Amino acid sequence: MEFLSMICLSFAVVGFFCFLISSTRKFAAFGRGKLPLPPGTLGWPYIGETFQLYSQNPNVFFASKVKKFGSIFKTHILGCPCVMISSPEAAKLVLVTKAHLFKPTFPASKERMLGKQAIFFHQGDYHAKLRRLVLRAFTPEAIKNIVPDIESIAVQSLESWEGRMVNTFQEMKTYTFNVALLSIFGKDEVHYREDLKRCYYILEKGYNSMPINLPGTLFHKSMKARKELAQILAKILSLRREMKQDYCDLLGSFMGDKEGLTDEQIADNIIGVIFAARDTTASVLTWILKYLGENPSVLDAVTKEQEAIMRTKEEREEKALSWADTKKMPITTRVIQETLRVASILSFTFREAVEDVEFEGYLIPKGWKVMPLFRNIHHSPDNFPDPEKFNPSRFEAAPKPNTFMPFGNGTHSCPGNELAKLEILVLVHHLTTKYRWSMMGPQNGIQYGPFALPQNGLPIKLSLKS
Numbered sequence: 001m002e003f004l005s006m007i008c009l010s011f012a013v014v015g016f017f018c019f020l021i022s023s024t025r026k027f028a029a030f031g032r033g034k035l036p037l038p039p040g041t042l043g044w045p046y047i048g049e050t051f052q053l054y055s056q057n058p059n060v061f062f063a064s065k066v067k068k069f070g071s072i073f074k075t076h077i078l079g080c081p082c083v084m085i086s087s088p089e090a091a092k093l094v095l096v097t098k099a100h101l102f103k104p105t106f107p108a109s110k111e112r113m114l115g116k117q118a119i120f121f122h123q124g125d126y127h128a129k130l131r132r133l134v135l136r137a138f139t140p141e142a143i144k145n146i147v148p149d150i151e152s153i154a155v156q157s158l159e160s161w162e163g164r165m166v167n168t169f170q171e172m173k174t175y176t177f178n179v180a181l182l183s184i185f186g187k188d189e190v191h192y193r194e195d196l197k198r199c200y201y202i203l204e205k206g207y208n209s210m211p212i213n214l215p216g217t218l219f220h221k222s223m224k225a226r227k228e229l230a231q232i233l234a235k236i237l238s239l240r241r242e243m244k245q246d247y248c249d250l251l252g253s254f255m256g257d258k259e260g261l262t263d264e265q266i267a268d269n270i271i272g273v274i275f276a277a278r279d280t281t282a283s284v285l286t287w288i289l290k291y292l293g294e295n296p297s298v299l300d301a302v303t304k305e306q307e308a309i310m311r312t313k314e315e316r317e318e319k320a321l322s323w324a325d326t327k328k329m330p331i332t333t334r335v336i337q338e339t340l341r342v343a344s345i346l347s348f349t350f351r352e353a354v355e356d357v358e359f360e361g362y363l364i365p366k367g368w369k370v371m372p373l374f375r376n377i378h379h380s381p382d383n384f385p386d387p388e389k390f391n392p393s394r395f396e397a398a399p400k401p402n403t404f405m406p407f408g409n410g411t412h413s414c415p416g417n418e419l420a421k422l423e424i425l426v427l428v429h430h431l432t433t434k435y436r437w438s439m440m441g442p443q444n445g446i447q448y449g450p451f452a453l454p455q456n457g458l459p460i461k462l463s464l465k466s
């Protein structure tokens with residue numbers, strides 16, 4: 001069952017519904033063509049190799065395939081013929097150089113939940129425009145200004161955990177949700193926080209449920225919550241239009257006069273950004289606490305680095321952390337990089353060939369799914385010696401291009417990566433300078449919910465350092 005939720009990391013429980021008939025016809029047609037399909041086995045039609053995937057650790061499945069067939073191979077999972085790729089060169093072709101031939105692809109039920117007009121689902125002019133609007137709200141220049149506000153959210157979060165047993169992932173989700181709202185709505189955010197949170201939590205519960213829209217089902221409730229979210233957003237939009245002020249947050253960027261986005265397009269993209277921002281960053285933070293907890297010498301080095309920054313600030317009688325301070329944290333930054341590599345919370349992504357593509361001597365037929373396997377690239381000894389070892393100092397040298405892609409690469413790469421790194425640094429600063437924590441319960445399991453996560457969300461107990 002574990003793999004089911006993992007392969008669905010933002011994708012469907014029910015798969016993509018590629019139809020058996022059309023894909024069988026395709027195989028016949030390509031048998032006559034010149035270029036061969038990539039090596040690999042397709043297994044039984046429709047069921048394909050999904051079964052093998054479910055019955056073993058997914059990383060073992062991918063790794064054994066790579067060993068047998070090389071870095072490009074075909075398989076058939078969740079109803080779709082699919083080409084998996086795990087070399088830096090091939091990932092570059094799919095994500096960067098030939099990105100126009102590989103469109104993002106999600107099951108229809110996910111589109112309905114996030115909203116059809118959200119950035120992830122698009123290509124071409126509409127995508128480029130959204131991307132420009134999102135990027136300008138998350139450039140270093142733009143997020144510099146909210147460092148003190150992020151800091152106060154971090155300080156409050158940590159204070160609220162003190163002295164009790166907490167589920168790290170759940171608490172980190174609250175933190176990253178609040179930071180996401182701040183980056184979207186600016187300081188106005190506090191007024192809507194509770195309503196938005198309530199609706200969003202119902203919405204996400206339906207996210208990995210069967211997409212059956214009947215009264216009483218999780219999916220139905222979540223579609224209702226989605227409508228309510230859109231109503232709250234409509235209210236915020238109309239209030240802002242009355243104010244006639246300029247805002248430099250994401251909503252302000254979307255609402256620019258020249259941009260001409262409809263309210264529906266804005267709503268779909270706000271919900272989309274919350275979705276992209278919250279669980280991803282929260283699970284990385286959870287892994288950081290785990291790796292720091294397991295590696296005392298690394299924790300010690302991070303703590304010393306952060307204490308030095310704290311002391312300098314005290315000497316200068318500066319209160320709030322600044323953007324410049326966060327640029328003086330090389331050790332902590334390498335811990336974040338190594339965590340992103342080892343945990344590889346987004347194990348892979350999906351694309352679909354928009355036409356027959358000739359690819360490294362093989363044919364990828366139109367309509368086939370293509371999956372760059374980030375985790376395999378990050379765990380290949382060719383790219384990272386002794387890959388299972390948590391060793392932040394390996395990042396003292398920059399990784400080779402397209403061997404380290406926690407935020408993807410190319411036209412759909414993560415526009416929120418600067419914000420994600422910033423909010424992690426700010427939280428780790430206060431965590432390591434003021435608190436100690438111990439991990440409670442067994443520590444070896446991994447769960448996928450849908451991102452890779454330490455077992456049970458890493459229960460910890462946090463206390464103030466004396």
Ligand code: HEM
Nearest residue numbers: 119120276277280281284349406407408412413414416420
């Ligand atoms: C550590 C946390 C995060 C990780 C590991 C992460 C990773 C990724 C990756 C790998 C992609 C590309 C997916 C693909 O190519 O199919 C992506 C896209 C995206 N991310 Fe992030 N992300 C994180 C945090 C955030 C945050 C904080 C935000 C928003 C503030 C955000 C917003 C987005 C958006 C909007 C996209 C879609 C871009 C597009 O389709 O053009 N992410 N993210």
Ligand SMILES: *[C@@H]1O[C@H](CO)[C@@H](O)[C@H](O)[C@H]1NC(C)=O
Nearest residue numbers: 092096401402403404405409
């Ligand atoms: C993305 O691809 C470009 C072009 O190959 C490369 O220069 C860059 O280093 C890549 N980025 C990452 C994060 O690997």
